[in-house]
Amino acid sequence: MNWLKMPPLASLRAFSAFAETRNVVQAGAALNVSHAAISQQLRALEKHLGIALLDRSGKSMVLTPEGERLARALHLGFGAIGDAVADLTQSRQDRPVHVSLTPSFAASWLMPRLPGFQAAHPDIQLALDPSPEVVSLSPGGVDLAIRYGSGDWPGIHSELLLQSPIVIVAARELLGGKTSWTPDELSQLPWLEELGTTEATSWLYRRGVEHGPSAGRILLPGNLVLEGLRAGQGVTVTARHFVEQDIEAGRIVELYQETENSGYHVVFSDMPMRPAVKTFIVWLRAQAGRM
Numbered sequence: 001m002n003w004l005k006m007p008p009l010a011s012l013r014a015f016s017a018f019a020e021t022r023n024v025v026q027a028g029a030a031l032n033v034s035h036a037a038i039s040q041q042l043r044a045l046e047k048h049l050g051i052a053l054l055d056r057s058g059k060s061m062v063l064t065p066e067g068e069r070l071a072r073a074l075h076l077g078f079g080a081i082g083d084a085v086a087d088l089t090q091s092r093q094d095r096p097v098h099v100s101l102t103p104s105f106a107a108s109w110l111m112p113r114l115p116g117f118q119a120a121h122p123d124i125q126l127a128l129d130p131s132p133e134v135v136s137l138s139p140g141g142v143d144l145a146i147r148y149g150s151g152d153w154p155g156i157h158s159e160l161l162l163q164s165p166i167v168i169v170a171a172r173e174l175l176g177g178k179t180s181w182t183p184d185e186l187s188q189l190p191w192l193e194e195l196g197t198t199e200a201t202s203w204l205y206r207r208g209v210e211h212g213p214s215a216g217r218i219l220l221p222g223n224l225v226l227e228g229l230r231a232g233q234g235v236t237v238t239a240r241h242f243v244e245q246d247i248e249a250g251r252i253v254e255l256y257q258e259t260e261n262s263g264y265h266v267v268f269s270d271m272p273m274r275p276a277v278k279t280f281i282v283w284l285r286a287q288a289g290r291m
Contacts (some may be wrong), residue, residue: 166240
């Protein structure tokens with residue numbers, strides 16, 4: 001198709017509206033423009049095509065045979081476009097809410113609460129992607145992410161969902177009753193680290209030590225790190241919120257706490273947000289007590 005020879009879309013839409021209503025005033029109302037604007041677009045279209053599309057000899061304008069032919073084609077064309085847009089929009093609305101989040105957050109905070117969301121919103125499907133990998137937010141892809149940090153990430157929007165400092169913790173039995181440990185002493189113990197992250201290694205490195213040669217470092221999916229921690233299999237780095245009850249019960253010992261003001265944030269782009277995504281975010285806020 002030679003697009004250079006095509007009339008302006010505004011003129012074609014004005015003509016199609018007139019052909020449907022057979023009245024410039026009603027056509028203008030349908031397109032939310034004045035009837036004078038419709039008349040101007042009709043004349044511009046005839047000038048562009050070099051063909052009389054309207055017979056103005058009577059009391060009211062009527063379509064010429066050429067106008068009738070163009071009207072039928074536009075009716076089919078705009079109708080097909082409308083149907084395609086409706087299908088695409090509906091399929092997008094029906095798509096599950098795609099959420100990227102860390103395995104530890106999914107297992108420790110979100111999953112126990114999900115039955116409540118599903119009971120309140122049975123028409124909304126969720127697709128959870130528990131991975132420590134940072135993902136891009138794009139149309140048709142991931143709708144939102146839940147990530148830990150200070151929330152000052154460039155190029156995206158974020159809002160604090162759950163404030164919780166990072167802590168270094170271990171089961172009481174692993175520590176053998178000793179509650180005061182230097183980083184160098186801790187480096188001689190086994191450590192549990194979430195696959196795809198370096199939080200534990202980085203914490204030791206910032207304090208000038210490395211994992212001891214005989215201590216060992218176990219890499220686990222995030223949802224298994226806390227299980228290994230509670231079983232006394234190693235020291236780990238985690239958000240305090242996930243082990244608060246263990247600390248209060250004395251099962252887990254808090255050895256160090258980072259003072260930085262961080263927490264879990266809901267992260268999303270500046271793209272228009274589907275109603276289902278908005279509903280899920282509102283529910284997350286309510287669950288975190290941040291309404």
